[in-house]
Amino acid sequence: MRITIIGAGFSGNTLATLLASESETATEVCLVGVDETFGRGVAYGETRPEHLLNVRAGHLGADPDNAGEFADWLHLGPQGRNGFLPRLAYGEYLTDRLHKAKAHATNLTLLRQEAIAVDRIGDGFRVHLDDGSYFASDRVVLALGALAPQRLAGVGPRLAQSQRYVAWPWQDNALDKIQPDARVLIVGTGLTMADVVMSLSKRGHTGGIVAISRHGLVPQSHQPEPGPAIELPPSLQQALRTYSIRQLVAAIRPLARVIPDWRSAIDALRPHLQDFWRGLPARDRARFLRHVRSYWEVVRHRVAPEVGAVLDDLRASGQLDMRAGRLVRAGLRTDGAHVLIRERGSEQIGVERFDYVIRATGLDTDIAQTTHPLASHLHEAGLISADAHGLGVNVSDSLEVLDSRGAPIAGLYCLGPLLRGHLWEITAVPELRTAAKKLSQQLGLAGSNATAQGRRRNLERELALSQSF
Numbered sequence: 018m019r020i021t022i023i024g025a026g027f028s029g030n031t032l033a034t035l036l037a038s039e040s041e042t043a044t045e046v047c048l049v050g051v052d053e054t055f056g057r058g059v060a061y062g063e064t065r066p067e068h069l070l071n072v073r074a075g076h077l078g079a080d081p082d083n084a085g086e087f088a089d090w091l092h093l094g095p096q097g098r099n100g101f102l103p104r105l106a107y108g109e110y111l112t113d114r115l116h117k118a119k120a121h122a123t124n125l126t127l128l129r130q131e132a133i134a135v136d137r138i139g140d141g142f143r144v145h146l147d148d149g150s151y152f153a154s155d156r157v158v159l160a161l162g163a164l165a166p167q168r169l170a171g172v173g174p175r176l177a178q179s180q181r182y183v184a185w186p187w188q189d190n191a192l193d194k195i196q197p198d199a200r201v202l203i204v205g206t207g208l209t210m211a212d213v214v215m216s217l218s219k220r221g222h223t224g225g226i227v228a229i230s231r232h233g234l235v236p237q238s239h240q241p242e243p244g245p246a247i248e249l250p251p252s253l254q255q256a257l258r259t260y261s262i263r264q265l266v267a268a269i270r271p272l273a274r275v276i277p278d279w280r281s282a283i284d285a286l287r288p289h290l291q292d293f294w295r296g297l298p299a300r301d302r303a304r305f306l307r308h309v310r311s312y313w314e315v316v317r318h319r320v321a322p323e324v325g326a327v328l329d330d331l332r333a334s335g336q337l338d339m340r341a342g343r344l345v346r347a348g349l350r351t352d353g354a355h356v357l358i359r360e361r362g363s364e365q366i367g368v369e370r371f372d373y374v375i376r377a378t379g380l381d382t383d384i385a386q387t388t389h390p391l392a393s394h395l396h397e398a399g400l401i402s403a404d405a406h407g408l409g410v411n412v413s414d415s416l417e418v419l420d421s422r423g424a425p426i427a428g429l430y431c432l433g434p435l436l437r438g439h440l441w442e443i444t445a446v447p448e449l450r451t452a453a454k455k456l457s458q459q460l461g462l463a464g465s466n467a468t469a470q471g472r473r474r475n476l477e478r479e480l481a482l483s484q485s486f
């Protein structure tokens with residue numbers, strides 16, 4: 018039995034370590050990931066010391082049965098456990114976990130390559146790598162993370178290819194070219210914007226920074242100390258039971274006003290959100306995305322208090338200008354990027370000059386639009402299908418992907434942010450580790466059945482053979 022996990026970020030790493038420790042040694046686990054961020058993924062690989070985790074250290078263990086594992090690994094005391102550490106430290110922890118798992122498990126193979134295609138062969142799969150080699154696998158898990166961002170609508174091709182446009186702000190040295198006094202436009206006002214502002218601030222930026230998004234809403238901050246946990250009142254329980262977004266919003270507002278910290282209400286709702294989302298008809302999901310999402314995201318995805326303080330200071334000094342508006346058109350001129358912006362609620366379109374335009378519009382999970390080689394190959398081949406709202410991949414309740422006709426593909430699974438369409442609340446560590454655990458249990462069972470049939474292959478021999486043709 019061979020299980021191949023494609024994508025070695027948090028999800029792939031966690032699933033591989035679980036499978037390697039839990040499966041019988043006759044089940045071979047193969048983790049395939051791009052070299053640059055192997056074991057860490059984008060969030061904890063492409064990051065800088067000033068980028069902080071947005072979950073308290075004490076809750077970030079990768080093992081769902083041991084949420085304190087990360088804090089224990091760092092020997093943190095009670096105060097440290099409540100703190101928000103650099104994401105780099107989390108990347109170190111994930112790498113260490115994977116190395117330890119590899120040292121103990123003879124059935125875990127790590128392949129530092131990009132998978133470019135997966136074909137269905139009989140009741141299994143063939144995985145193709147970017148060096149031209151391929152191998153067979155009984156099960157495949159797609160843990161690809163969020164997809165690379167598409168070009169921003171309205172950004173002209175010359176600007177998009179110029180030094181003045183930053184499409185992927187986390188990439189090594191992406192911001193180093195920006196002079197301290199440069200005038201910068203950040204498109205997006207969420208967590209990616211916060212990362213960019215933290216990096217610019219760390220580098221002593223003095224120039225003006227404008228950040229725009231449709232609603233101009235800024236992520237709220239965590240408090241230094243967590244507020245007291247609350248029980249969900251009957252009004253919210255009723256809203257969840259009846260799948261009513263309207264009731265949910267109506268019930269949460271008065272509650273937030275009477276409890277010591279409104280954040281406790283959001284945190285109490287969080288464990289119920291996957292079931293709530295799954296029970297919503299498509300029409301209501303669309304309504305949520307259109308009317309509630311922007312407001313929900315700034316209260317749900319909060320920044321560390323230290324990050325919130327930097328944003329507040331820069332806004333108070335006037336250096337950071339947050340606006341509700343839309344980039345209509347941006348083009349390259351000799352003196353910089355000329356950007357047409359329509360402010361929210363206005364018919365007027367203003368033109369402004371910036372030295373740099375930075376795309377910070379967050380996760381992209383729309384597999385129908387993506388240029389990601391593997392995701393677009395699988396989509397075109399009809400092996401995966403796009404969620405109706407562009408949120409990811411359609412899957413069954415057991416996380417098997419649904420093909421273009423809506424039928425589950427036995428043995429082909431998805432894990433990670435591409436499950437947003439199915440579960441909505443599935444982008445952060447607490448939900449991802451639980452999903453990884455459930456899938457590992459399911460695959461472990463499937464593995465022991467296949468092991469009983471006595472199937473065993475040799476991966477190195479297969480890869481070498483595939484290249485000799």
Ligand SMILES: Cc1cc2nc3c(=O)[nH]c(=O)nc-3n(C[C@H](O)[C@H](O)[C@H](O)COP(=O)(O)OP(=O)(O)OC[C@H]3O[C@@H](n4cnc5c(N)ncnc54)[C@H](O)[C@@H]3O)c2cc1C
Binds near residue numbers: 028058060434
């Ligand atoms: C910038 C950022 C900060 C975040 N901060 C936090 C936080 O503080 N706390 C929290 O709880 N959550 C945070 N999250 C959310 C969540 O923890 C991450 O999104 C999580 O790491 C997702 O893990 P993943 O493995 O599913 O995806 P990713 O981390 O994106 O990993 C997927 C990996 O697969 C690779 N890959 C893709 N396609 C292929 C292929 N064809 N072949 C081989 N490899 C491939 C990618 O290059 C990548 O390395 C953050 C997310 C981001 C983007």
